[in-house]
Amino acid sequence: MNVRKIIVSSLLLSPLVAWANLPVVASFSIMADITREVGGERVSVVSLVGADQDAHVFQPKPADVKKLAEAKVFVVNGLGFEGWINRLNKSANFKGVTVTAANGIKPLAVAEDEHGHDEHGHDEHGHDHGRVDPHAWHNPQHVLRYVDNIAAGLSRADAAGAAYYRERAAAYKARLQELDSWAGKQFAAVPAARRKVLTSHDAFAYLGQRYAIRFMAPQGVSTDAEASAKSVAQLIRQVKKEQVKAVFIENMSDRRLIDQLAKEAGVKVGGKLYSDALSSQPGARSYLEMFRSNVTALSQLM
Numbered sequence: 235m236n237v238r239k240i241i242v243s244s245l246l247l248s249p250l251v252a253w254a255n256l257p258v259v260a261s262f263s264i265m266a267d268i269t270r271e272v273g274g275e276r277v278s279v280v281s282l283v284g285a286d287q288d289a290h291v292f293q294p295k296p297a298d299v300k301k302l303a304e305a306k307v308f309v310v311n312g313l314g315f316e317g318w319i320n321r322l323n324k325s326a327n328f329k330g331v332t333v334t335a336a337n338g339i340k341p342l343a344v345a346e347d348e349h350g351h352d353e354h355g356h357d358e359h360g361h362d363h364g365r366v367d368p369h370a371w372h373n374p375q376h377v378l379r380y381v382d383n384i385a386a387g388l389s390r391a392d393a394a395g396a397a398y399y400r401e402r403a404a405a406y407k408a409r410l411q412e413l414d415s416w417a418g419k420q421f422a423a424v425p426a427a428r429r430k431v432l433t434s435h436d437a438f439a440y441l442g443q444r445y446a447i448r449f450m451a452p453q454g455v456s457t458d459a460e461a462s463a464k465s466v467a468q469l470i471r472q473v474k475k476e477q478v479k480a481v482f483i484e485n486m487s488d489r490r491l492i493d494q495l496a497k498e499a500g501v502k503v504g505g506k507l508y509s510d511a512l513s514s515q516p517g518a519r520s521y522l523e524m525f526r527s528n529v530t531a532l533s534q535l536m
């Protein structure tokens with residue numbers, strides 16, 4: 235290497251060395267992935283709830299409190315999804331920037347009958363999920379807003395990176411738009427009468443709204459309560475009557491309930507959907523992968 239090359243490369247490298255990565259905590263794996271896409275090399279992102287884990291029933295440990303106490307930015311979904319964040323914020327005495335990624339989207343209300351059939355509400359653990367459905371990331375159009383909120387939050391904590399975050403956010407949003415139009419095309423090939431799906435818990439209403447698919451589930455929008463025998467019996471009748479063929483387990487939920495339901499309704503469990511967590515396995519290690527995998531599985535089985 236000649237002298238000129240050495241000077242040029244050290245000039246190029248020096249800003250990288252000077253940047254200490256911005257420490258960011260994300261509440262669960264999907265938020266962590268989207269934050270990494272926006273934050274790139276300027277951020278170090280840690281996820282509290284890991285791949286294939288259920289954020290609804292998560293209980294922060296002292297190590298999680300320590301992680302948050304050291305962070306400058308905390309990225310959460312909001313809409314009541316993380317029922318445990320208030321206590322965690324208090325324990326960690328967190329004074330950094332909190333990004334509520336779903337801020338500004340129009341949330342779907344939780345259906346009244348659904349509240350009845352999963353019989354949860356204000357249980358003793360304090361998991362109150364409110365009256366809106368928190369799973370808004372299953373509509374890529376909402377994730378565009380997530381990306382803007384995350385870019386704004388990172389820029390607030392790291393003003394020098396604002397242009398960088400803006401650029402990365404724009405590039406990622408272009409990929410989300412592509413994903414959305416690709417998904418629309420996949421589902422357009424499925425006749426309307428066949429767009430019916432059974433899953434464990436009610437996590438896909440936003441996907442259903444975006445692409446005109448009806449999802450049913452024995453559990454409500456949270457997994458923290460058992461499905462009632464009455465709702466299970468009702469679903470079995472419905473699955474039979476409507477000849478629902480698309481029956482899925484979820485990557486972060488216990489599959490026994492769906493297995494039982496499918497058996498009694500006389501249908502086969504056809505595959506796996508990724509609802510509230512990415513996977514450590516190939517196919518759903520990022521949001522983009524996860525969404526593609528879900529769309530492919532759904533459109534093939536419906």
Ligand SMILES: [Zn+2]
Pocket residue numbers: 290369435436437455456457509510
């Ligand atoms: Zn969920």
